[in-house]
Amino acid sequence: MSNGVNVGIVGATGQVGAVMRTLLAERDFPIASIRFFASARSAGTTLNFRGEEIVIEDAAMADPTGLDIALFSAGATTSRAQAERFAASGALVIDNSSAWRMDPEVPLVVSEVNPHAIDEAKKGIVANPNCTTMAAMPVLKVLHAEAGLARLIVSTYQAVSGSGLAGARELATQVRTAVRDENLLQLVHDGSAVSMPEPTIYARPIAFDVVPLAGSIVDDGEYETDEEKKLRNESRKILELPELLVSGTCVRVPVFTGHSLSIHAEFERDITPERATELLSDAPGVQLAEIPTPLEAAGKDPSFVGRIRADQSAPKNKGLALFISNDNLRKGAALNAVQIAELVAERLRAAANA
């Protein structure tokens, strides 16, 4: 262990996999060896890591023996199929998909919020939260510790990179077509006047539009999307508040990267905007911003939080309104997974030295 840990990335060729590779290099993660895994289609090709060409292995066929940590970001299907096999070989799996998040034997961890839960990974799997939920957790954790979180009402402004590169391409293609149209400013008066390619990723055009349906409606008669349910269920699990009241509306907006949340929160005990601002000014993973925006958050680590006010529809000093923006590909996915890996690497080092 003195030379670091043996790390694998499953889904190394994807959008989040690419950010994981960057972060492992940037953050000087203690690596003894690194292996990349992807689908059969990419197997045999190579990816550069710190000047070395790493041959990509087929995740379904490779023998994971020897890995200490496996970072999974290849979708829920691959995670369901492969995570237990990797864990059985002795690797701790840190899974970025939704596959294992609600399994009671799998901790759901935000590195600044509930790192202790890593030790409860009975299946050898730790889950990384949904990117929208993630953005809010470092902020809400601190406010909850102060005043007791009772209720969350959230409307989101989610970036297209949350749907992978295909989402980003759909926005770019629609915008490029629209701006070539000399009638662009006609959009001011009549959306139908400008031609745009038919949407394929989203249910409606995303350029110069907002689509109040991020994710897909879950077929349980509640008319909520899976994103809206994740927001509720994952917030409850991470904050260890199984009865927390949560209502969300998840909306896709024409932003490339950076998820934002407009949050109206209620508390059991008194909290003022001034006290909340003071607490958040040195909260880990949080940065105060006068006007947080996704474009500012993109490429950066913290959850930017601002517009902190009293929620004037709540009882006096019992409600806050605030706005959060965070990079959904970094903290919202790759960064948190790497931060969990760092905590695991520390535990492995401590165990080796014990």
Next chain:
Amino acid sequence: MSNGVNVGIVGATGQVGAVMRTLLAERDFPIASIRFFASARSAGTTLNFRGEEIVIEDAAMADPTGLDIALFSAGATTSRAQAERFAASGALVIDNSSAWRMDPEVPLVVSEVNPHAIDEAKKGIVANPNCTTMAAMPVLKVLHAEAGLARLIVSTYQAVSGSGLAGARELATQVRTAVRDENLLQLVHDGSAVSMPEPTIYARPIAFDVVPLAGSIVDDGEYETDEEKKLRNESRKILELPELLVSGTCVRVPVFTGHSLSIHAEFERDITPERATELLSDAPGVQLAEIPTPLEAAGKDPSFVGRIRADQSAPKNKGLALFISNDNLRKGAALNAVQIAELVAERLRAAANA
């Protein structure tokens, strides 16, 4: 009166003024004569109306005598300076600015919601609500009548045309610069990688971004914007619920036209999503949509409403979540003013025939 009413438009050259001219022609408004007013700068030029060239008069200098109805959309400063003078000459002023909305002697009217209030125009002025508030009123009125509205939590997705043509130009210019940059898709990973012109209208870039500060912060220590205060105060006045609990977060999004609202509402009596959908299916000024979007609403009259669900953070059957999109230049401004004018014209005709 048998030949219709004598109408004036103050601010006829502006964005909303242009839509007013279109609507008066499209809707066969009963016009005996029409006059256009604008600033001294435009006075003397002409605008075509139904094939006739109308010479624009200087609003500050013109004698309004003879007008039955004056539609004002030239900003709050002009309305404060001129509305009472026009009203004193015998015209009923329908004012689209914020100047008179909270005056207790000036009714604030949404044509489908509280048309009766027109008769209480003690100053000869009727005010047209803020476009964001307007979008929600035809929907909330019907739900309130059924179940007694108690609390509103609103996050908005407001179009740049709400800031006039300058807002639309700022979005168009920033987008055009960004898409010319061959690094456009680099925005996916790092917002700073693409060059965009400095913002002038908004506090942050609006292309591929969201700016959680629509309007300006009011200097009363509450950290709310004037838009957020209008949403509260105007909702209370229009719905005749002076104690209604309202908390809003007003956000600008890169959409040309069409304001949207994510609403979480609480009620005194039971209401289910199914009952709400049934009520809204034939509510005046409302159209159900599976996925309401601003691009679909642009150029159309109704408030499109969808994503109607139980607010699961509220007591059972006491909360609803829903999403509304509406054209902020039509119903949000010009259309409602013209609809009020139609109601006034009917009253004038009835009075003339009495």
